[in-house]
Amino acid sequence: MNGRHPMDSRVANELGAGFYNALSDAVGTQRCDDTPHHARTLLANRGFDPPEIEKFVAYFREHGGGCDCEILMNCDWLFDSELVSEGQVQ
Numbered sequence: 088m089n090g091r092h093p094m095d096s097r098v099a100n101e102l103g104a105g106f107y108n109a110l111s112d113a114v115g116t117q118r119c120d121d122t123p124h125h126a127r128t129l130l131a132n133r134g135f136d137p138p139e140i141e142k143f144v145a146y147f148r149e150h151g152g153g154c155d156c157e158i159l160m161n162c163d164w165l166f167d168s169e170l171v172s173e174g175q176v177q
């Protein structure tokens with residue numbers, strides 16, 4: 088998991104810890120249904136249009152995040168660790 092992809096900082100900047108925390112809440116309360124369903128909803132709520140959303144979903148999948156819980160487990164490194172800790176992720 089070394090070697091940050093150039094898009095990583097873009098993902099972190101555009102989504103930030105708020106996205107990670109919101110996704111964590113969604114999975115915690117509503118469970119993962121083995122799709123990036125909550126991630127898509129959160130992206131739509133943030134005003135991304137469908138092509139942008141699919142770009143993020145594809146990016147998460149490429150990095151081991153094929154569904155919501157996998158995004159949390161495998162893509163947390165995408166989000167700035169300082170931002171994430173400010174957001175009080177356990």
Ligand SMILES: [Zn+2]
Nearest residue numbers: 119121154156
């Ligand atoms: Zn899952």
